[in-house]
Amino acid sequence: MRRGQLVLLVLAVLLAAAWLAPMAWAVATSLKPEGETTAVPSTWIGSEITLDAYALVLGTGGIVKWAINSAVTTLVVTFMTVLLSAMAAYGFARTSFRGRRVLLGLILAGIMVPPQVLIAPLFAEMVALGLVDTWWGIILPQIAAPLIVYILYKFFQEVPPELEQAAFVDGAGRWRVFFTIVLPLSRPVLGAVAIFTFITTWNNFLWPFLVSTDPNTMTLPVGLANVVQGTFGLRYAQIMASVVLAGLPLLVVFVLFQRQIIRGVAHTGLAGQ
Amino acid sequence: MTTTVAAPAATQPVAEVKVARRWTQHGLLFVGPFLLVYLAFLVWPLLDGLRMSLSSVNIAGSNDELVGLANYAEAFGDPRMWRSLWNTIVFTALSTVPLVLLGLLLALLVHNLRFVRWLWRLSFFAPFLLPSAVVALLWRDMIYQPSFGLLNGTLGTDVLWLGDPGVAMWSVVLTTVWWTVGFNFLLYLAALQSIPQPLYEAAAIDGANAWVRLRAITLPMLRRTTGLIIVLQLLASLKVFDQIYLMTGGGPEDSTRSIIEYAYDVGFTGYRIGYASAVSYILFAIIVVISLVQLRLFRKREEGLS
Numbered sequence: 001m002r003r004g005q006l007v008l009l010v011l012a013v014l015l016a017a018a019w020l021a022p023m024a025w026a027v028a029t030s031l032k033p034e035g036e037t038t039a040v041p042s043t044w045i046g047s048e049i050t051l052d053a054y055a056l057v058l059g060t061g062g063i064v065k066w067a068i069n070s071a072v073t074t075l076v077v078t079f080m081t082v083l084l085s086a087m088a089a090y091g092f093a094r095t096s097f098r099g100r101r102v103l104l105g106l107i108l109a110g111i112m113v114p115p116q117v118l119i120a121p122l123f124a125e126m127v128a129l130g131l132v133d134t135w136w137g138i139i140l141p142q143i144a145a146p147l148i149v150y151i152l153y154k155f156f157q158e159v160p161p162e163l164e165q166a167a168f169v170d171g172a173g174r175w176r177v178f179f180t181i182v183l184p185l186s187r188p189v190l191g192a193v194a195i196f197t198f199i200t201t202w203n204n205f206l207w208p209f210l211v212s213t214d215p216n217t218m219t220l221p222v223g224l225a226n227v228v229q230g231t232f233g234l235r236y237a238q239i240m241a242s243v244v245l246a247g248l249p250l251l252v253v254f255v256l257f258q259r260q261i262i263r264g265v266a267h268t269g270l271a272g273q
Numbered sequence: 274m275t276t277t278v279a280a281p282a283a284t285q286p287v288a289e290v291k292v293a294r295r296w297t298q299h300g301l302l303f304v305g306p307f308l309l310v311y312l313a314f315l316v317w318p319l320l321d322g323l324r325m326s327l328s329s330v331n332i333a334g335s336n337d338e339l340v341g342l343a344n345y346a347e348a349f350g351d352p353r354m355w356r357s358l359w360n361t362i363v364f365t366a367l368s369t370v371p372l373v374l375l376g377l378l379l380a381l382l383v384h385n386l387r388f389v390r391w392l393w394r395l396s397f398f399a400p401f402l403l404p405s406a407v408v409a410l411l412w413r414d415m416i417y418q419p420s421f422g423l424l425n426g427t428l429g430t431d432v433l434w435l436g437d438p439g440v441a442m443w444s445v446v447l448t449t450v451w452w453t454v455g456f457n458f459l460l461y462l463a464a465l466q467s468i469p470q471p472l473y474e475a476a477a478i479d480g481a482n483a484w485v486r487l488r489a490i491t492l493p494m495l496r497r498t499t500g501l502i503i504v505l506q507l508l509a510s511l512k513v514f515d516q517i518y519l520m521t522g523g524g525p526e527d528s529t530r531s532i533i534e535y536a537y538d539v540g541f542t543g544y545r546i547g548y549a550s551a552v553s554y555i556l557f558a559i560i561v562v563i564s565l566v567q568l569r570l571f572r573k574r575e576e577g578l579s
Contacts, residue, residue: 203402
């Protein structure tokens with residue numbers, strides 16, 4: 001090994017240790033007996049390693065329910081975002097109709113609108129529609145993602161149309177061409193935007209936090225922020241067990257699909273510009 | 274923005290005209306479903322928010338009278354609005370520099386390492402995958418906690434990381450850097466991998482050492498990516514809410530309250546939705562200006578290249 005590599009390696013080990021330390025500290029605390037979590041000076045490992053905190057959190061808290069709410073709303077948002085955005089992007093890229101350019105401009109302008117500035121009118125709208133404390137209240141505003149339409153629009157524009165033309169000559173209709181030729185061909189880019197949408201929706205806080213006041217409809221991050229504190233008070237092993245359980249799902253998914261996730265995030269993160 | 278829709282010429286045979294017509298059929302049906310959601314949950318609230326910002330409406334929907342620009346006039350004379358806007362700008366300035374620089378350095382480091390790259394990628398990117406609530410509870414309760422928290426325990430210090438008005442914003446920035454630098458790191462890593470390898474080989478033949486290669490090839494090739502990352506980072510930082518709200522609630526003494534949090538406070542705990550909308554629209558105006566400047570900048574650069 002060259003000396004340069006060794007220096008870089010040492011640097012990487014130190015930085016990675018610093019980066020992983022906070023997460024390791026959460027895990028370490030969650031495995032301590034409750035009485036030892038606030039001991040000064042603090043130690044990484046308590047007198048025994050116990051899963052009591054996890055048993056308590058899973059048994060008494062709403063964390064399982066919140067995980068289900070998160071999974072359902074995130075999957076629906078991801079599926080509907082990809083489907084509706086792909087349809088719209090294909091329509092703009094491949095068909096012509098009255099007002100096409102105006103509508104496309106209207107949607108592209110929406111990329112500039114941060115959802116955070118819409119919280120007040122959006123909440124009023126949800127009250128009017130009776131969607132506060134419902135899954136649909138969490139889901140619907142998150143589907144209106146013009147950035148995804150733009151990314152897919154640019155992609156469809158660059159796909160050569162010959163394959164689709166051939167299918168039309170063979171008598172296939174536009175919808176069949178879209179679902180059986182275009183969508184399967186676009187799997188990589190659809191996967192990328194789906195992964196990006198899944199991560200941002202799973203972790204979204206502000207909107208689900210505003211629109212769910214009932215612990216039964218809260219998502220994982222909202223339940224964690226709103227309820228865990230009240231339920232477990234200052235019992236830090238249980239709070240950290242909740243934190244670990246809430247953080248774990250995406251980390252596991254990441255370890256399993258690292259390559260696809262990196263491509264999805266890098267692609268979508270920059271493609272909007 | 275050109276499309277590849279085939280226009281049927283008069284001399285085309287019937288079959289081809291039919292094909293061409295299929296190209297243009299159903300356009301609105303494809304666009305319609307998204308358009309409905311978009312109009313209902315983005316365009317409508319955008320317009321309704323503007324109307325609300327000109328009214329005295331409260332969260333129950335009552336007292337809804339147009340008051341002209343009174344909310345904006347009040348906001349521009351409201352010291353807490355200015356304070357939260359200033360905090361937001363300070364947070365943006367303090368966080369953007371380390372988030373971009375550290376993202377670049379970590380990417381350069383990992384890109385040049387030959388061993389267990391997946392491990393470094395995982396280490397630096399993993400925090401980005403955590404929900405804000407996880408990050409905030411972890412840092413507030415177990416790291417910044419003054420007596421048994423990891424930071425004071427490890428450093429042997431006695432700092433009130435979130436309780437001291439002079440320190441709290443720095444602590445929020447530190448947490449944010451730890452949490453989100455992995456995103457910029459990934460973008461830089463992808464950009465590094467797309468630099469053509471022959472450039473480096475040619476430079477190596479010319480005897481350029483690593484430092485020269487970095488300055489003469491890598492950094493110039495990353496210029497466009499850096500511009501994009503800076504703009505994305507500015508826009509993201511201006512919208513900060515989650516970690517501040519959950520770690521400090523805006524305190525101590527309003528020293529960390531961001532503009533989004535102020536809009537949330539006056540609207541959802543103060544019940545003044547009209548005033549909250551006006552505060553939101555002030556931030557929105559800033560974001561639109563930055564977005565338009567960015568569009569101009571990058572369009573110019575693209576034209577310059579071609």
